[in-house]
Amino acid sequence: MPLLKLTGNGLAPALEEPLNEISLNEWRARRPMAVDATALCINNDASLAGIEGDIHQFKVIVLEFPTFKDGRAYSQARLLRERYNYAGDIRARGDILRDQLQYMVRCGFNVFEFKGEDTIDAAAALTEFSRAYQSAADKDAPIWRRRLAKAAAA
């Protein structure tokens, strides 16, 4: 299974790094004891309320897509990035399809446990839409801001 990682140049295959994972429940149960895990795994039905604590100690947060139709992790990723300012890797695990990668990137995911075979084609999926109407966790300016900039420049 290839691991894809978002880089400055788009999506590229990355080497699998061994993760020392801990689940959210386990981590919460052990607090305030220190843990040596490097990755926090959050179920997609978990509330993130009160998580701000020290999530920044984890190099990776893993969010799940049990099926591609279950979109709860999109909200979790945005919250981690936008509300809790998590700057580490957010890794998508589960039913990760090519045609969802762009949505995931916009919500703040940057690493993907991609099950498809054609990673070059998967990378191409990220460039299918050049712009977006709404702001999200990515840093790309929404269309309304581009319109304002264009009007100001004219």
Next chain:
Amino acid sequence: MYRYDEFDATLVAERVTQFRGQVERRLNGELTEDQFKPLRLMNGLYLQLHAYMLRVAIPYGTLSSKQMRMLAHVARKYDRGYGHFTTRQNIQYNWPALVDVPDILDDLAKVEMHAIQTSGNCIRNVTSDQFSGAAAEEIEDPRPYAEMIRQWSTFHPEFSFLPRKFKIAITASENDRAAVKVHDIGLRLHRNEQGETGFEVVVGGGLGRTPYIGHTIRKFLPKEYLLSYLEAILRVYNSQGRRDNLYKARIKILVNAEGAESFAKLVEDEWAEIKGGDTDFPEEERRRIDAYFSPPPFETLSSESEGLEARRHGDVAFARWLRTNVADHKAPGYAVVSVSLKPIGGVPGDISDAQMETVADIAEEFSFDEIRATHEQNLVLPHVKKDDLFAVWSALKAAELATANIGLVSDIIACPGLDYCTLANTRSIPIAQRISERFADLDNQEDLGELKIKISGCINACGHHHVGHIGILGVDKKGEEFYQVTLGGSGAEDASLGEIAGRGLSSDEVVDAVEKLVSFYRKNRQDRERFLDTYRRLGAEPFKEALYAAA
């Protein structure tokens, strides 16, 4: 009308290119039907009983003549010469070939149209009052807000895989023509005590297996916060809506399980976090969108038209049509014309390519190039001079589009039913046709007054039977088509859910049953009371007795 700029046009073009690639991958076998399904469903392409069905979005039901001509072209070139207007102000084509769909989308993109988010578990096409910008009693045109919602919700990265589909409707009139109380979110523009306009936010309405009237979770939302408030609702729903059971996944189930107050608190808490962020459009962008919906250049006219009055007295059929299909306009000397797609014995919502072109021509000449689609499966010419009404009527009549029955017993909503749909238990269209034929007499229909019959061919309620004054639901009983009658529903400002009248009726009995109910109403009504009002006054029992009385 809103016009695309380079940004809107680019997104739609990129979508067509993307879908062309997906169709190619499907046709050459790279994608299985299972893998293709979620992709085509994001583009309004369903696989029905006999063929693919393509649903094309008509954002908030507003169309130009040029767009209507393109819809006619699609019907002629790629389909069987007709299209079907739906209860969500969209149009469906029932017979496209998969290989043609990218070309259809290309053609539609030429006139700023698409099939984006007309299916799938995402935020669907936003619907609105078909009289927007024209209705005499409207406080403000709601369409700029509908357009903002369209942009915000298009390819929303967080909300494209919701627990279930999500429908938003918006109105700015006391008379609710958009059925806002039976939508996932209904928005009603109104004035508060300080004279400011803002939104009442209604959440958790819906039909289907478990019908609910929505709950107001906020009485007054300042307009500039519309998108962040919607984002808060959608985030709560996306996180907490049920996903274990398809039939309990709509937001109405969550709202009713939580309780409206507690749900409102979840939304308000979330909103407090994101309010003032980057979600709401700034004022400059709102003004830019507003400008597209400025009123057309109305002439200064007297509110009376002498020519019209002369014609009214000279032609009984024209006079009738004026009474039933023409509504007041906010500009003096203008009127709003409803074009009935319910000819006696016809298929509700169906329209031929030639008829579409006729409507386009009339709109271009007489209605500032504007057409609306209605959730009751009719069309509207929103800005017609009273002086031109006779010419408009004559042209519509020549195209068999002037049936004088808007809001009357033969103006029936019906789902496609077993004639097309894979989910249906029974046929709906033939029932609508037979009821329409039974009540063909237009004098009789007008005498009966407003009477809304809505027919669904299965429990998913696409024909809105729960909110029909008389609702008809098709059920399968040991392989035979049966129909259950509900009474007393309304999808308007006085929204209510119909009550089941009793045992199901066979296909042969159902038209007689409607006639019995109508006869009972006629005998017992007071003054100009509507069917619904008589039902509400007398209660269910006497109507049930009338319905099941031995012939």
